[in-house]
Structures are given as C-alpha cells and as structure tokens.
Amino acid sequence: MNKTDNxxxxxxxxxxxxxxxxxxxxxxxxxxLGMAALLLPLALLVDDAHWLNIIAFTYxxxxxxxxWNIIGGFGGQFSLGHGVFFGIGAYGAARLYxxxxxxxxLTVLPVAAFAAALAMLISWPTFRLRGPFFAIxxxxxxxxxxxxxxxxxxxxxxxxxxxIPFKAGLENMIFRERWQYALLMFGFAALVIGIxxxxxxxxxxxxxxxxxxxxxxxxASGIDVLGVKLRGMALSAGLTAIGGTLFAMYLRxxxxxxxxxxxxxxxxxxxxxxxxxxxxxxxxxxxxALIIPxxxxxxxxxxxxxxxxxxxxxxxxxxxxxxxxxxxxxxxIEDLVARLRRKARGGK
Amino acid sequence: MNHPLxxxxxxxxxxxxxxxxxxxxxxxxxGEIVSIIGPNGAGKTTFFNLxxxxxxxxxxxxxxxxxxxxxxAPHERARLGMGRTFQISKPLIALNALENVMIGAFMRHRKxxxxxxxxxxxxxxxxxxxxxxxxxxDLTLSERRRLEVARALALEPExxxxxxxxxxxxxxxxxxxxxxxxxxxxxxxxFLIIEHNLKVVRAFSERVVVLDRGRxxxxxxxEQILNSPEVVKAYLGDGHKIAELKGASA
Numbered sequence: 001m002n003k004t005d006n007x008x009x010x011x012x013x014x015x016x017x018x019x020x021x022x023x024x025x026x027x028x029x030x031x032x033l034g035m036a037a038l039l040l041p042l043a044l045l046v047d048d049a050h051w052l053n054i055i056a057f058t059y060x061x062x063x064x065x066x067x068w069n070i071i072g073g074f075g076g077q078f079s080l081g082h083g084v085f086f087g088i089g090a091y092g093a094a095r096l097y098x099x100x101x102x103x104x105x106l107t108v109l110p111v112a113a114f115a116a117a118l119a120m121l122i123s124w125p126t127f128r129l130r131g132p133f134f135a136i137x138x139x140x141x142x143x144x145x146x147x148x149x150x151x152x153x154x155x156x157x158x159x160x161x162x163x164i165p166f167k168a169g170l171e172n173m174i175f176r177e178r179w180q181y182a183l184l185m186f187g188f189a190a191l192v193i194g195i196x197x198x199x200x201x202x203x204x205x206x207x208x209x210x211x212x213x214x215x216x217x218x219x220a221s222g223i224d225v226l227g228v229k230l231r232g233m234a235l236s237a238g239l240t241a242i243g244g245t246l247f248a249m250y251l252r253x254x255x256x257x258x259x260x261x262x263x264x265x266x267x268x269x270x271x272x273x274x275x276x277x278x279x280x281x282x283x284x285x286x287x288x289a290l291i292i293p294x295x296x297x298x299x300x301x302x303x304x305x306x307x308x309x310x311x312x313x314x315x316x317x318x319x320x321x322x323x324x325x326x327x328x329x330x331x332x333i334e335d336l337v338a339r340l341r342r343k344a345r346g347g348k
Numbered sequence: 349m350n351h352p353l354x355x356x357x358x359x360x361x362x363x364x365x366x367x368x369x370x371x372x373x374x375x376x377x378x379g380e381i382v383s384i385i386g387p388n389g390a391g392k393t394t395f396f397n398l399x400x401x402x403x404x405x406x407x408x409x410x411x412x413x414x415x416x417x418x419x420x421a422p423h424e425r426a427r428l429g430m431g432r433t434f435q436i437s438k439p440l441i442a443l444n445a446l447e448n449v450m451i452g453a454f455m456r457h458r459k460x461x462x463x464x465x466x467x468x469x470x471x472x473x474x475x476x477x478x479x480x481x482x483x484x485x486d487l488t489l490s491e492r493r494r495l496e497v498a499r500a501l502a503l504e505p506e507x508x509x510x511x512x513x514x515x516x517x518x519x520x521x522x523x524x525x526x527x528x529x530x531x532x533x534x535x536x537x538x539f540l541i542i543e544h545n546l547k548v549v550r551a552f553s554e555r556v557v558v559l560d561r562g563r564x565x566x567x568x569x570x571e572q573i574l575n576s577p578e579v580v581k582a583y584l585g586d587g588h589k590i591a592e593l594k595g596a597s598a
Binding site for chain 2: 018020021023202206207210213214217218220221222223279
C-alpha cells in the first residue's frame with residue numbers, strides 16, 4: 001500500500017497524508033477547541049442578565065439551525081416545516097410536565113423519537129418532490145400544525161397555550177439563574193455540533209452530500225436515496241424536537257403563534273444556516289452568533305423610532321449576504337484563506 | 349469461467365407507441381468486453397437504463413449471475429456488482445475528486461480511513477491522484493469522465509457499463525482512456541460499453557452488437573461487424589461502401 005504514496009510523490013501530487021481528510025483525533029481536538037470558544041461569551045458575561053438571555057437564545061437557535069442543516073444543508077432538502085418538529089418537542093414535554101408531572105429530562109428523548117418517527121412518515125411522500133416543490137410542501141405542514149395546535153385544546157391548550165408554573169429545580173429543567181439556562185442551551189448546541197462532526201465523517205453524511213449533488217449518480221453508487229433522506233430527516237427532526245423542549249422550559253409559555261411562527265422558527269433555521277454557510281459544520285452556529293444578537297440590538301434600539309425598521313435593516317442585510325456571500329460566512333472565510341495562501345505561495 | 353454474468357432476454361421498453369428497445373437479448377460472459385454501437389436514437393442508452401434499473405422494462409428479463417434482477421432498484425443492482433457511468437457525466441460538482449470516489453467506496457466499506465485509502469488508490473489507478481483535492485466542478489471534461497469511471501470502480505464492480513466515456517475527448521485522451529480500460533480488463537473486469545468512436549470499438553472490444561431503431565440487428569467480432577453491409581446501411585443509409593465507414597472511423 002506504500003506504492004500509492006511513492007507514486008504520489010513521484011508525480012508531485014498528493015500522498016495519503018494530505019488527502020484533506022482529517023484524522024479523527026484532529027477533528028475531535030478542533031471540536032473541543034471550537035466548543036471552548038463558544039463557551040467564552042457565557043463565561044465573560046455571566047453576570048449580565050440582559051446578555052445572558054441573548055447568549056442562551058443564540059446557543060439554542062444555533063443548535064436548531066445546525067439540526068436543520070443536517071437535512072437542509074448536507075442533504076439538500078430545503079425544509080421549511082421544521083417548526084412542526086420544534087412544536088412537537090415544545091408541546092410534548094410541556095404537556096407531559098404540566099399534566100402528569102413528568103420531568104422534561106425523562107420525556108425529552110421519547111418526544112424527540114416521536115418527532116423523528118412522524119418526520120419520516122410525513123417526509124416519505126414529500127421526498128418524491130424536488131427543489132422548491134419540496135419546500136412548499138413542508139411549508140404547508142407548518143400551517144397544518146398551526147391549525148391542529150390551535151384546535152386540539154386538550155393537548156395544546158388551544159389559543160390560550162400552555163403555561164408552565166415556575167418550580168425551580170434541576171429535576172424540572174427550570175432554573176433560577178439565567179446562566180444555568182445558557183449552559184443548558186450551550187449543551188444542546190454542543191450536542192448537535194458534535195453529532196454533525198461525526199455525521200460528516202460517516203457513511204450517512206457522505207451519502208447525504210451525494211443525494212444533494214445528484215440523485216441519479218447517488219443511485220448508481222449504490223445509495224438508497226429515499227432511505228438516506230429519511231434517515232437524515234429523522235436525525236434532524238429529533239434534534240429539532242429536543243431544541244423545542246428546551247425552548248418551552250426556558251420561556252415557560254407556549255402558544256401556536258409563538259411556536260409555528262414561520263419568520264421566527266420554520267424559516268429562521270434555514271436563514272441562519274444560509275447566512276453562516278449552508279452545508280458546513282460551523283455555518284449555522286456562526287449565522288446564529290451574528291444574527292440573533294444583532295436582531296436583539298436592532299429591536300431594542302429602533303423599536304421606539306420607526307416600527308418595523310429593525311426588520312427592514314435585517315432584510316437588507318440578508319439580501320446583501322445573498323448577493324455577496326453565496327456560500328455564507330464560512331464560505332467567505334474559506335475563499336479569503338485560499339486567496340491568502342495563493343498569495344503567500346506566489347510570493348516565494 | 350464461461351457462465352453468463354449478464355443475461356438479457358427479450359428486453360423491451362415502449363414509450364407510448366414508440367418501441368425504444370424492442371426484444372433485445374444479449375449474453376455477456378465474465379471477462380468479456382462487449383460494445384454496443386448504433387446510430388443516434390437507436391435505443392442504446394435506454395437499453396442501458398433497463399440493465400441498471402433506471403427504467404423498468406415493458407417486457408423481458410434481466411439476470412445477473414443467474415439471478416433475476418428485473419425488480420431491483422438501481423442502488424440494489426450496484427450492490428450486486430454493476431457499476432455504470434452516464435452519457436452526460438454526473439460528477440458531484442461541489443465535492444472534490446477524492447470525495448466523489450469515496451462516495452462509491454462507502455458502498456463496500458464503512459470505516460473512513462479505509463474508504464479514503466481505497467478511494468486514493470482508485471484515483472491513482474485512473475491517473476487523477478494529483479487532482480484529489482480539486483472540486484469536481486473544476487475538472488476538465490476528460491478528467492470528469494475519468495472521475496466517473498473512478499467512482500464506479502470504487503464500487504468494486506464485476507461488470508462496468510460505460511455510456512460513451514470517450515465522447516468529447518481528443519485523440520491522445522482517447523488513447524489514454526483505452527489504455528486505462530485495457531488495464532482494468534486485465535484485472536478480470538467485464539465491460540459492456542456504448543461507443544460511437546469506431547476506432548475505440550475496434551481497439552477495445554471482443555464482441556460488438558448493433559442496435560438500430562430499438563432492435564438488435566447484428567452481433568459478432570469487431571471486424572465482422574464493421575465490415576457488415578447491414579451495419580453500414582444502418583449507420584449511413586443505402587449505397588455507401590465499407591471504405592467510407594472505415595474512413596469515418598479513422
């Protein structure tokens with residue numbers, strides 16, 4: 001097997017060592033360093049209640065966007081219906097806690113499993129649709145879920161929603177201190193990113209990329225296209241439901257307009273991924289880190305000046321990003337690094 | 349050694365009234381190189397798609413190593429040892445060359461380091477090792493064609509179905525490609541190829557079948573077929589001489 005390396009050197013090409021595929025060890029070290037950097041704002045601002053709220057929400061939205069990115073970014077299936085799975089996580093855990101006093105720690109995984117199963121069920125017919133048609137179909141699911149939540153009063157509380165009483169305690173996933181919530185949300189983001197790192201190095205991860213790029217070529221390469229999409233969707237939906245549970249326990253009040261709000265939930269996951277870098281590991285998190293605090297800032301500063309101005313500015317920013325950073329922040333950074341490298345090589 | 353690897357009987361594909369493939373039977377034994385030639389629209393690619401499962405046959409039967417595979421999906425046929433390339437090459441353009449080939453190698457292997465090493469070895473085999481980290485979308489046409497062959501090879505197939513892999517290549521590239529295929533054949537791989545370039549057909553194939561308007565009209569050695577008046581007629585119409593066909597192929 002050394003033959004390959006030798007020949008590679010002989011033609012001045014690549015040897016195994018620089019195949020560009022990282023060793024597992026290196027990927028793990030990068031992950032740990034990345035998570036440490038992610039924890040930094042929380043450590044620095046641990047006494048600032050206002051910022052802690054923003055930080056907690058950024059972690060949560062970053063994790064949720066990263067969960068969406070599994071099927072939306074790697075798998076190329078542009079779902080706008082992830083609010084459904086988010087809603088299952090939120091309503092499932094909230095109802096089980098309020099009605100049966102079941103700890104969210106106990107229910108979070110079964111509820112996520114339910115969301116994953118439902119995701120496979122409703123995706124099975126929709127995955128026959130391609131591109132924009134798939135996106136529109138998933139959008140419809142979100143609206144259907146809204147109507148169901150609005151009318152299924154016995155489970156969701158209907159338009160009045162579910163109020164979770166404040167009973168602080170780790171066992172209830174309800175905390176007195178903001179930093180405790182922020183830490184919980186960080187844990188969620190770290191979990192999703194960790195899974196993404198593993199996925200990106202696994203067969204399923206590569207197969208999702210192949211399906212995104214060309215379904216016929218994927219089939220010819222022995223890939224069960226529908227099966228791969230379903231597995232990617234299940235993983236993505238399950239993680240999204242976990243985020244929904246955390247969201248419900250943080251806000252302690254949920255109702256249909258909050259949960260199935262397209263602008264703030266279903267479309268937001270996709271948007272954060274797009275801005276940060278769709279189909280990359282760090283992209284969704286970066287997108288959240290840029291947009292969520294900025295949104296809060298705009299809302300706080302401009303709310304009294306001209307209503308809606310903050311949304312207009314945000315919209316403008318997204319248009320600019322779509323025009324000039326087609327591969328998101330991560331793509332822009334990669335391009336910059338590549339250009340600097342080329343320059344350095346040219347200088348020699 | 350001489351048992352049929354691929355056994356097609358009476359394969360037909362009708363689109364509404366059109367008989368794109370009309371009762372074609374063909375046996376390919378292990379280690380053979382069979383070329384399919386025929387004018388444009390003869391049904392060559394449609395026939396290929398019946399073999400790979402891309403299309404369901406209207407009638408007929410496809411057997412691989414004796415087992416009926418009519419109802420199997422393309423990915424299941426790939427797992428049984430059928431590798432293919434597409435007439436219009438389908439590289440996974442956002443991925444680099446190595447990742448393209450790794451996608452194929454993942455079919456038989458699970459561990460990332462094993463898959464990477466297998467893929468690197470295949471890239472070397474087709475002469476693309478130095479391009480391993482280039483985006484497939486940035487490769488030249490000839491490199492893309494080789495990349496497609498590499499991805500199919502990474503499946504560790506028994507039979508490779510190549511749909512006009514030489515199309516658009518210049519003469520020296522065609523020469524290199526023939527050398528590559530001959531090298532692969534020497535390792536025991538079986539080939540079924542669709543080819544327009546008669547020079548390639550003559551240089552590479554042991555047996556040639558001719559499709560015309562969906563029907564198999566002739567079968568034989570390359571020399572026999574390329575000198576057959578019936579084939580010349582199918583290609584060029586009546587009244588042409590063999591010399592012209594030979595001239596056209598040179």
